[in-house]
Amino acid sequence: MNNLSSLSTYDVLRQHGVDRRDFLRFCVTTAAAMGLEASMVPTVVAAMETKPRIPVIWLHGLECTCCSESFIRSSHPIAQDIILNMISLDYDDTLQAAAGFQVEAIRKKLIKDHPGGYLLAVEGNAPTKDGGVYCTVGGDTFLNVLKETAEHAKAIVAWGSCASNGCVQAAHPNPTGAMPVHKLITDKPIINVPGCPPIAEVMTGVLTYILIFDALPELDRIGRPKMFYGQRIHDKCYRRAFFDAGQFVESWDDDGARKGWCLYKMGCRGPTTYNSCSTFKWNNGVSFPIGSGHGCIGCSEAGFWDNGPFYQRLSNVVVPGIDATPNTIGEVLGAAAVIGVGSHLVSTVVRQNARKIHVDDTPPADSKGE
Amino acid sequence: MAKVIQPFDPKDVVAHPEAYFRRAYVWQVPVRLTHWVNALCVTVLFLTGLYIASPILAPSGEPAHHFVMGRIRQIHFAAGIIFVISFLVRIYWFWAGNNYARSGFPFVWRASWWRDLFRQATDYLKLERGHVHLGHNALGGSAYTFFVIFLGWVQIFTGLALYSETNPAGTLNKLFGWVIPLLGNSYRTHMIHHLVAWAFPIFALLHIYIVTYDSTQYGNGLITSIISGYKFYRQGDIRNDEWLS
Ligand code: HEM
Ligand code: HEM
Ligand code: SF4
Numbered sequence: 117m118n119n120l121s122s123l124s125t126y127d128v129l130r131q132h133g134v135d136r137r138d139f140l141r142f143c144v145t146t147a148a149a150m151g152l153e154a155s156m157v158p159t160v161v162a163a164m165e166t167k168p169r170i171p172v173i174w175l176h177g178l179e180c181t182c183c184s185e186s187f188i189r190s191s192h193p194i195a196q197d198i199i200l201n202m203i204s205l206d207y208d209d210t211l212q213a214a215a216g217f218q219v220e221a222i223r224k225k226l227i228k229d230h231p232g233g234y235l236l237a238v239e240g241n242a243p244t245k246d247g248g249v250y251c252t253v254g255g256d257t258f259l260n261v262l263k264e265t266a267e268h269a270k271a272i273v274a275w276g277s278c279a280s281n282g283c284v285q286a287a288h289p290n291p292t293g294a295m296p297v298h299k300l301i302t303d304k305p306i307i308n309v310p311g312c313p314p315i316a317e318v319m320t321g322v323l324t325y326i327l328i329f330d331a332l333p334e335l336d337r338i339g340r341p342k343m344f345y346g347q348r349i350h351d352k353c354y355r356r357a358f359f360d361a362g363q364f365v366e367s368w369d370d371d372g373a374r375k376g377w378c379l380y381k382m383g384c385r386g387p388t389t390y391n392s393c394s395t396f397k398w399n400n401g402v403s404f405p406i407g408s409g410h411g412c413i414g415c416s417e418a419g420f421w422d423n424g425p426f427y428q429r430l431s432n433v434v435v436p437g438i439d440a441t442p443n444t445i446g447e448v449l450g451a452a453a454v455i456g457v458g459s460h461l462v463s464t465v466v467r468q469n470a471r472k473i474h475v476d477d478t479p480p481a482d483s484k485g486e
Numbered sequence: 487m488a489k490v491i492q493p494f495d496p497k498d499v500v501a502h503p504e505a506y507f508r509r510a511y512v513w514q515v516p517v518r519l520t521h522w523v524n525a526l527c528v529t530v531l532f533l534t535g536l537y538i539a540s541p542i543l544a545p546s547g548e549p550a551h552h553f554v555m556g557r558i559r560q561i562h563f564a565a566g567i568i569f570v571i572s573f574l575v576r577i578y579w580f581w582a583g584n585n586y587a588r589s590g591f592p593f594v595w596r597a598s599w600w601r602d603l604f605r606q607a608t609d610y611l612k613l614e615r616g617h618v619h620l621g622h623n624a625l626g627g628s629a630y631t632f633f634v635i636f637l638g639w640v641q642i643f644t645g646l647a648l649y650s651e652t653n654p655a656g657t658l659n660k661l662f663g664w665v666i667p668l669l670g671n672s673y674r675t676h677m678i679h680h681l682v683a684w685a686f687p688i689f690a691l692l693h694i695y696i697v698t699y700d701s702t703q704y705g706n707g708l709i710t711s712i713i714s715g716y717k718f719y720r721q722g723d724i725r726n727d728e729w730l731s
């Protein structure tokens with residue numbers, strides 16, 4: 117297994133019977149997905165041909181394995197081969213054949229053999245409450261496994277919303293104290309690749325970039341690669357013309373729904389979600405939620421589970437403890453203000469009539485000699 | 487009781503100064519101008535903002551022929567930018583203007599400010615003709631500072647952050663984009679912007695009621711002061727602004 121790490125991606129692909137034409141096609145697609153210019157394609161090809169693959173330890177914490185599912189279904193025809201071979205996936209307790217003590221021994225050996233040289237890919241996150249007992253791997257808490265493996269990693273890839281922002285297990289009230297990777301590990305370069313799951317092309321794009329340039333791609337404020345999370349779904353959505361026109365679906369079976377109008381009023385989170393779905397789409401570019409008539413639920417955004425109900429434009433999240441939309445809260449406070457002003461006005465009128473006080477009661481001349 | 491209009495007698499003024507109203511120039515042009523620009527912008531921002539959240543007009547036909555939502559958003563953004571400019575002009579005038587331009591500031595470290603706050607509140611509750619100010623009273627000043635200045639900043643920061651999302655590589659995003667992760671995410675920023683929006687009509691209701699009340703109760707020409715700049719006072723009233731300096 118270890119000598120595999122020294123082979124290049126191309127070497128491994130050849131061993132698996134992938135021909136050069138398919139290989140080049142993959143390089144072009146990947147370069148395009150990363151937004152690289154055509155002139156960069158030879159660099160991609162050269163890197164794939166010559167650079168030894170990066171050893172990768174892929175940990176699974178509190179999660180549902182949807183990131184792995186997405187990854188192994190990458191849209192390109194020879195994806196299974198390429199993706200799983202592009203990196204030297206030396207430890208992945210879900211995908212590898214070995215099991216039990218043997219597997220944990222491999223992880224420990226990798227850490228020892230490649231200190232500072234392996235990439236740590238984390239799928240899922242670590243519960244921190246009660247010493248981390250809510251997720252254990254091989255007899256140890258995942259919290260410990262994560263820290264131990266992160267210590268000598270070159271960099272960390274946080275796969276999916278779980279690892280990059282917490283996802284469902286960290287949703288209110290977060291009973292297990294689940295925390296995304298960047299809150300637990302602070303001394304390593306971390307790249308967040310959110311999404312539930314992230315798009316396969318995004319995942320391979322990130323890995324390819326690291327492989328080619330031996331560095332993390334440019335990240336935004338919250339550690340996401342700008343090339344894939346630089347824009348909102350809404351900004352590239354093909355239904356955007358309907359949004360600007362003001363043509364909205366009002367119910368799932370109305371005329372607007374049939375005509376493919378904008379799903380904003382059905383709760384679409386496209387305007388507040390950074391992801392590549394409206395560009396790459398899903399499943400080999402077949403479609404994506406909005407393409408199939410369902411709004412985006414914002415699966416790549418921090419705290420998206422707490423921003424429900426998903427089918428409502430305004431959610432009930434603003435003030436903790438008060439389960440109402442901003443409009444309801446505003447209307448109640450507004451009504452209270454109207455009542456307050458109204459009663460002050462009524463008391464003033466009543467009181468003045470009783471007292472017969474008028475401002476004009478005291479014209480200058482009258483007050484002489486007072 | 488009918489109003490008696492007296493012929494003006496200068497000797498009488500000297501003899502009984504407390505009986506006469508005097509006129510003082512209080513609100514300089516930038517204060518009045520920014521007041522009305524703000525009032526207009528806030529009204530437009532609130533109405534267009536609510537519309538953005540729950541659009542109701544549904545034009546039929548091809549989308550290429552309509553721009554309803556787009557236009558309402560444009561109006562919101564334009565009003566937002568004008569509001570920001572007017573807001574900054576007013577803040578500049580806080581230093582550049584006369585003492586009254588600074589009178590709304592919450593001088594929480596001065597006992598006299600707290601006394602004025604308490605007295606003004608009880609005057610309103612007791613429905614009595616209270617003391618008259620030339621500048622803002624402490625209660626009014628606190629309301630302007632909290633509702634318009636503080637929440638105004640909240641709306642400006644969240645609004646510009648949301649606005650900057652359309653061009654994440656732009657300068658505006660560099661300046662205001664950090665607001666979004668600070669508040670959690672873009673959706674939450676929308677919700678906070680939306681919730682805080684409600685403070686403005688509530689403020690406007692209280693504000694317009696109170697200035698009308700003051701104007702009629704105190705006879706100090708308060709409402710017209712924000713148009714003409716002049717307020718009226720009687721000898722003695724002016725002492726009430728002492729806490730200012
Ligand atoms: C018909 C509507 C309005 C009238 C008649 C009115 C009248 C007035 C008056 C008379 C003052 C001076 C009060 C004083 O001496 O303390 C004032 C100040 C102020 N008003 Fe209004 N107002 C109106 C609408 C609004 C609205 C909608 C806003 C919301 C933004 C607003 C914000 C303010 C602020 C911030 C001040 C303090 C002025 C400063 O120091 O710059 N007003 N208004
Ligand atoms: C008193 C000031 C303001 C009020 C009352 C106000 C009100 C609102 C409301 C109610 C919304 C709808 C929020 C939602 O449900 O998504 C909104 C959206 C928005 N506002 Fe404001 N706003 C104010 C100031 C500003 C300013 C200064 C800007 C800066 C340009 C701004 C920019 C925006 C943007 C970009 C949106 C999102 C529009 C969209 O998603 O299509 N707002 N505003
Ligand atoms: S369907 Fe969603 S993402 Fe598309 S334009 Fe409408 S609100 Fe935006």
Ligand code: SF4
Pocket residue numbers: 311312349389390391393404405406411412413414415416
């Ligand atoms: S459209 Fe939205 S909810 Fe669906 S996968 Fe993309 S980001 Fe997630």
